[in-house]
Amino acid sequence: MLSLLTNSRLSIAALAMAGALALTAAIPATAQPETPPESAPATTETPAPAPEAATPPAEAAAVEPAAAPVLSAHAAALALNNGDTAWMLTSTALVLLMTIPGLALFYSGMVRKKNMLATAAQSFAITALVTVLWAIVGYSLAFTNGGASQSFIGGFDRFMLKGMGMDVAHSLATSIPESVFMTFQMTFAIITPALITGAFADRMKFSALLLFMTSWLLLVYCPIAHWVWGGGFLVGMGVLDFAGGTVVHLNAGIAGLVCALVLGKRVGYGTENMAPHNLLYALIGASLLWVGWFGFNAGSAVAANALAGIAMANTQIATAAAALSWMIVEWLFQKKPSVLGMLSGAVAGLVAVTPAAGFVDPSGALWIGLIAGAICYAGAVWLKHKLGYDDSLDAFGVHGIGGAVGAVLTGVFALSSINSLGSGAIDGNAGQIMKQIYGILIAGTYCAVVTFLILMALKYTIGLRVTKEEEIEGLDLTQHGERIH
Amino acid sequence: MLSLLTNSRLSIAALAMAGALALTAAIPATAQPETPPESAPATTETPAPAPEAATPPAEAAAVEPAAAPVLSAHAAALALNNGDTAWMLTSTALVLLMTIPGLALFYSGMVRKKNMLATAAQSFAITALVTVLWAIVGYSLAFTNGGASQSFIGGFDRFMLKGMGMDVAHSLATSIPESVFMTFQMTFAIITPALITGAFADRMKFSALLLFMTSWLLLVYCPIAHWVWGGGFLVGMGVLDFAGGTVVHLNAGIAGLVCALVLGKRVGYGTENMAPHNLLYALIGASLLWVGWFGFNAGSAVAANALAGIAMANTQIATAAAALSWMIVEWLFQKKPSVLGMLSGAVAGLVAVTPAAGFVDPSGALWIGLIAGAICYAGAVWLKHKLGYDDSLDAFGVHGIGGAVGAVLTGVFALSSINSLGSGAIDGNAGQIMKQIYGILIAGTYCAVVTFLILMALKYTIGLRVTKEEEIEGLDLTQHGERIH
Amino acid sequence: MLSLLTNSRLSIAALAMAGALALTAAIPATAQPETPPESAPATTETPAPAPEAATPPAEAAAVEPAAAPVLSAHAAALALNNGDTAWMLTSTALVLLMTIPGLALFYSGMVRKKNMLATAAQSFAITALVTVLWAIVGYSLAFTNGGASQSFIGGFDRFMLKGMGMDVAHSLATSIPESVFMTFQMTFAIITPALITGAFADRMKFSALLLFMTSWLLLVYCPIAHWVWGGGFLVGMGVLDFAGGTVVHLNAGIAGLVCALVLGKRVGYGTENMAPHNLLYALIGASLLWVGWFGFNAGSAVAANALAGIAMANTQIATAAAALSWMIVEWLFQKKPSVLGMLSGAVAGLVAVTPAAGFVDPSGALWIGLIAGAICYAGAVWLKHKLGYDDSLDAFGVHGIGGAVGAVLTGVFALSSINSLGSGAIDGNAGQIMKQIYGILIAGTYCAVVTFLILMALKYTIGLRVTKEEEIEGLDLTQHGERIH
Amino acid sequence: MKFITAIIKPFKLDEVREGLTALGVEGLTVTEVKGFGRQKGHREIYRGAEYAVNFVPKIKIEVAVKSEIADAVIETITKKAKSGQIGDGKIFVVPLEHVVRIRTGETDADAL
């Protein structure tokens, strides 16, 4: 699927068809509704060594009788653990930091001066837009129980967040208030669409962007998040995705590729100088992505425990390994180790370790980083030029490919000694690799098809792209009436 | 009062008089001294669902007999909760991040190149200055028990922080060490004066700035903080201010307006091009303000619990709503959604939700954001030009107006189901709105009068403003002997 | 010793000899092997007021029987405290933030435009490099038990981090998972070499940098960290170093001085304009260093308790005092308070309070800041020009001198009422000062000698410095093939 | 035709441009330059390293005009750019042989 998707000459019709087929195939495979969302990776933790893990359920049970009548199906009584809550409040701040200013700067530093403000503003505007959408209905669709349609999508129990009381938790994380869980998940819903903007940098209308992202969040992100985390059908299939390699990165990467294909190349692509204006901003951005990713990955333990600890260590190690790996490969092929290369490698490592962070040990993380750095180098530097699509800032090259590599390698390196919920090929469970690939195919296909349909709908109504003149003058002035002086 | 204050043609004498009157009026209303600071919003939490809330007092009581003899009136024995402490250490770091580099960049990106360093340096220097003042006497004045004068000002029990031992807590927050409480409050005392600098950007002497801020902290900030948080008379009046809408934002905004009026307009205002030099810095700054504000608002729960959780969720939602609201209004009126508009809207939302964060539910927060974005747009874009004062970076337009809007709307949207300490008009308690307005009037008047007096004292001694030549050459070179190359 | 080291005319041979002698002298003084690392400052806390401090050991003891067979000598069973873990996860993120983007920007803003990317990239590349080295063998060498050689260096029990299981803690910090302890310490190992780069900015080859840092980490940092924190001989001598004044700052400063001497001056030093290109970056960097240092110093309590609280308060106060102190001294001598001066003062204060943060009270911190600001001003502005070495960004002037000043003043201001493990001259224990000086001499000498040997080895093999042409063209283009446009 | 180059103080640019437009000049080209002259520069100090910056920011205006209006142009610039303070700048006039408007190919007076 992945290789299909990267082929720009593949007819769009074929793509849509493949997607439809894969989806149809997927439906029967998931006909076990009402599965409680108990086994979502985000909650997994090795039960033995964490004494607090034992207590909360007990307390929760004790408290539940009184609170039960008003609780929605996805909810549970809060069994507050202040330490876990402290870490999740912090993690939420860290993941927000990834998008603003992290991703905003990472992308802004890579475009030409005339588009720097507009590029950063896309991340900022998406942050505001998704927050409101998530509070109104997005969270509810992704994380509540959808009843009959639970395998595919949640319900409206938390429409406008009503019922999210002070003594309630989500059943995925009973030791923290549901408000914290909801906001933490919100930051994931924010960064995913923001990542896509790298693919179509320098050419989408700001108004089209807002409409595209609104549709994409509700039609693509919320369902897929529900499948993987909200108790939907992918959970039941045993796909391992610790912190969102598939939901966030693969998803954003595939959507980016479709955007790049549908919008077409930038004016002057290949002939004009499109060198990044100021990579120092990109370096600040990549650094904040790195730091913030501790919240993303270690926060996905939804507790301040050994699982969070190992996720943080693995994140750090894989990221560093991938930065070095990209650097070395580039040094060999291009004679110089570029700064943008180190940054790109680091981000590739962060992406690839995301599904694996709470399943592998540090040597697994080291390998994942080394492999992801080299493969994403090939994706961003070679494949793109080979196939000729203009994925401007390599949303697909880094997040799509990195996400896929990470998902597969999670199937290779997962160890049950780290997390009882998952074991991979080196742990004697070679079948996990196929499950991982299956997860990639289903999510990737669905994402590609629906993204394509949304783009088409917009293209033939309000239009997606600025005019050629506007593109040449730059998005800062034409979309926002401002510029950097 | 607010509308009076915004009228630049209002004679200064009238202003001073009005202030003096309001103050006199306020004094009798607060003749209940020795009120223990039990009901300060910062400590409020729904007692039931937080199991740890029950335990600490018990332990505290057990420990107290031994420690009691040495404790000051404001202090209590420490009943350490590591989770709460972890979150408050983090919150302190987050609020510091708001000022440096957050606010420094937000403001610096909006001025002309020749003043960028000096503008950022004002925030940095204030951070250093206020830290030292706070440690010496500021904290003591604001947060200790002033004995006979307790309604108006604290005492000297913590002069040089003496007595702040390892086993002591502030009675407002017994689960965290007093050192953490003191430092957390310090970060609020830092950002408040720093916010004012936006009003007189590009024209105050650096030496005058240091003296003004020293006086202002001790004569304006410390008393008002004491009235609201330290057990002073505003607590007893039932004014709701969760995280400092009045103490911090309204206060800074009013002071800013007075500064703008007293210092006068920038040379060339209205004729020369004063376009912001680099709004990307402003975007970084606004983003860090947003992220750091989690520490400001959720940290004001002084615990890692459901109150912190709802405060964080509300902060996120109101901010996003205000960013969208300002953006849409501007799009309608000016034909383009500017980046600076989105940033300004976000900050307006952050300001407005500050007093409300721990009292309202997410739909209240959504409304607060939507309203604040639109009103602050009017304040910064319309009112200022209408009345003709030069509040250079809209300290009053955003913080003053946003702070007032937030205070009033807290009186509208507060729900006792969120926080037992407060209920507003939609909860059947319409009288709360008047209390909120009363709080605004008292704090605003006091601030305006004393700020004015301080400025006058400095104006006729060392002088406030750089010379016209220095202003034209820029503050970077003339005040600091440096520049951006 | 310090004054010897700063004398550029001191013959290198003499330096090496002095080092060798001091080392020989040190060996007998440390002939008590097998000392358990119980008294390392990082774990110290006043035992009484922290109720959780009592519990964990008990639990640990209870769990140990089962887990004991597989534990390495340095390890213990994990007695998880979620609050402590939450804070240490956060602290790790904060310390990483110090290096990327903090230090990267602090340094990058001070160089000329043509070297800005390369300078920032040095911090970024070191982050990646040290992470991998630390995971493979660095952590093991510094923090495991070296058996017979334990006084000098750890062993290979954690080679590739094997055995770092989910239920294991380091015996220095039993309330947090070893993975968190390891990653927290990793961030210290990252920033130390990165600090050195300030000394040789603008002239080292990128390839030489990578090899130098690899050798330096393993041959200098790991041993010294082991002596001070890993149970090595300096612990036994009673040297007080709360958060790494000697291991990190003095060490980096001395190494920087040796680098500056060996590499020689920049082309054009003293004749060409080498004014910092953009001090706003430096201001962002210094601000992030300040914020991140809360993780560094308060995180060194390895718990979320009163010790962390006082360390944070002291950090804030000393930093502010030093910023003001440098500012005032500069104002007197140079007629203007420069922005770079305030930033430099703040960093000097951060450095100087590092060894003291968990041993002194706030007035001690105030004095430390005031003294360090003034002395480091002399170091960076006067001594350097006097002696004529080109420590480009004052790695020695700020970190070396500040580290030494802080170490000595810790011996002056330490109070046993703050931390039972240390008392200084004002507490009646004047002898502590000599111990502190002894610590400086031993670590400084060892560092100087080994750094010199590594540099010589590289100089005569692959070469250290870029060619004169490359230096003139700038490192961005010549080392990385990129530039800021 | 004449090719007139004027070095002026940056904040005088708008006034000069308006003055010239009023005279009927339809185009001009502006460059940010640094001037060295009687007007002094400034000193910058960074951690004790002192740099004397001898150059002052100036604006260079280049305008090609028909010989008939050259004097009026010079006079207008002189009037509008004058602040009376040192550093007001200079005007240089060289003979202009030939002009082409790229868009249309028009030449000389037609191209101005």
Added chain:
Amino acid sequence: MKFITAIIKPFKLDEVREGLTALGVEGLTVTEVKGFGRQKGHREIYRGAEYAVNFVPKIKIEVAVKSEIADAVIETITKKAKSGQIGDGKIFVVPLEHVVRIRTGETDADAL
């Protein structure tokens, strides 16, 4: 010899440079300038404060050539820099008396 100054649109620079190289021109000097002319600028708005920016980014090419090839050079620039849209720019030619190549001290035609 002639000293030719051309004001062109920035994105035409590479084409013009290649055209001149093909003609045998071995050197030229480029400056980023701002042009005022028939082509309109843009407006920026910041919190209600509106700024009309009348200047448009342009590139100035300066090239000294032997008189013989001056016409060819002018023609090439005209051809390569033309987009047909307003704002394409102008070419100015002034007589050049003397040229020196600093490195060698060669003068005039030899120095070009």
Added chain:
Amino acid sequence: MKFITAIIKPFKLDEVREGLTALGVEGLTVTEVKGFGRQKGHREIYRGAEYAVNFVPKIKIEVAVKSEIADAVIETITKKAKSGQIGDGKIFVVPLEHVVRIRTGETDADAL
């Protein structure tokens, strides 16, 4: 009078300025420009996209002088700006008809 334009290497600016001051030249104007000539530029690579930058940073000095000292000025620039390496730059001299000092209205030689 002569209007002398010199293109030099950036790091030679201070030497040239001092040399000219010694000659009695009281003013000059400096512009940052990019030169194309025999000296090669550099290549930049960003994620596989390669950009050849053909232009090299240069400094342009413009100085108006009395004809009498023109030769001395040219000689001084040649001497001070020479590094002997390719890319040292060129000097161009055009006749200068008229000069005005804006502040005083002085003209020609008085204005220099």
